Amino acid sequence: MMGFTATDALFAALSLAAVVAGWRVFATDSMVRASFLLLLSFLAVAGILLLLAAPYIGIATIFMMAVEMMVMAVFMVMFMMNPAGLNPMMMVHQHRLSIAAGVIAFLGLSAAVLLSDLPDDPVDPARPVVRDLGHELLGPSMLVFETAGITLLATMIAAVVLASRPGRYGPSDEGSRPPGLVPGGEPAGRKPEDDQGEGGGHHHHHHHH
Amino acid sequence: MTLTSVLLVAAALVGIGLYGALSQQSFVMLMMGLELMLNGALLAVIGLWSFGLAGAPEGQLLAILVMAVMAVEMAVGFALVVAVYRKRQADTTESLGTLKQ
């Protein structure tokens, strides 16, 4: 249709950055560096989204991913034996299979893209897309939006339940017992089995009558 | 920049992400693979919205949902990593042969 425009050049550069940074994520020897590279890949995709006339989604991606990758880097430093990359590291398994799966996924999806009849109905540049999105979120699709919100709330609660050590009735990883039905009475609920050993009940064998 | 080229880039991101999710031993690196696949999904969704839907707002809504999925995946993933690490001192997939306590 037209020649190679500035948009095309920008798109090519951003695509290259997104793909190369995405590949380097799994080829670098430092986990924090890996999360920075993943952030770079996300930022490049956000740039493409901006080129695709999605000013809100594009910038929201930058915002979301900056925070998310920051959290990732924090976890990297917390958990990994090699956070700063001082030692060469290669922690992979089923490597050939994974490469094959990745390549096949790429080829299969590409074939699907190239062989299918893609729609051609581009967005009008004058269209108020951000306003559209707002009206959609709090209008016809409000139920979907609210469901996502409730899911996120449930996620927060689930994450805290999973991750917090001190539970309401004692440490969460030692098995907890509810309090007795009468004050100072025997704990309600199922009795701990004898072979459970130390972990089960520090507090449960004291009876006050 | 055409829809085909955008979708090809998205396919490449999904492919790399799948490689990462399958090949990495560390939980956190595995999650990075999942994130990269979702990154490709986000790009494909907005590409189709921009080129094929005349800007119908539902396309952007779907992108918002992809982001919500990313957030859920991260939060639950890290919570599980913390829980497993507390229980077994394990942070790689190999150290978990079983889900038994």
Next chain:
Amino acid sequence: MTTALLSLAALLLGGAWMAAVMDRLAVAWISGRPAARAFVEPLARAAGLLLRQPVTTERPDATGRVLAPALYLALAAIGLSVVPVAEGVVLTDLSTGIVLWGACEALTVVVVFLHGWSANAPLPLIGAYRYVAIALPTLLLSMFVLIAAALPAESLSVTAIVDSQREVWNVVRQPPGLVLFLMLGLALTFRGPFDYADPEDLAGGTAAETSGPARAAWQAARLCMLVAVAGMASAVFLGGPLGPWLPGPLWLVLKMVAVLALLVAATHLLARLPPSRMLTALWVVLLPAAFLDLVLVGVELLL
């Protein structure tokens, strides 16, 4: 475009110098020392830093070390670029300008972490790590507060938000917003009560192992980010270039100087809480307060 670019550069450079001078003046005023050299001392110190030799640590992340100050400076410039300098004169006229500012805030946290991590030394890493824990919830404060400021304008564009304050400034409509936003400003530049990244108790924190030109660039970038925060606060809460009698740009500069003075005073007068208590205060007190601010603005607009 050219006007906007030039005024942005002037604002950043002049504002950074002014903020450094205010810092000296505040210290002089508090300690009772003479303030005669306050106007040249920042420049002299900068020159001294530039001449000092750079040190290096054992196996640092070289790219990250070089990039961190440059990116920090770039984020300050991009953040300030959404602020209209006069009516209708704005460098980045985005329909989602305030979201772009939010993205700059989030990336600032990443860049400060990058600065501390890339040195590959204990004190910088501790500073960076501690900073992330405090700065991420502080970011959430500003999200609520900025959405509240965008509500009366019914737009995410900073130009529209400034326009919506023709009758009455947002600081009158939603005073807690400005206070919470200034807290975020202190956190983004890690100053005074929010200095968890580069404090004395960590011998300079993320900058403990940086000297020479890199240290000078880092300090300059911190001051520029302070100017960007002042610009954003003026635009979103104080009506930006709007005002009677005087020309618009002059109003903006006056408001920015006032906000800078507030920020510098807070830097030197307020004490820092221990990190754990600050974290509790953020999640338990300030975050609900920010949410309440948003709810109140919403209710007020419905009535």
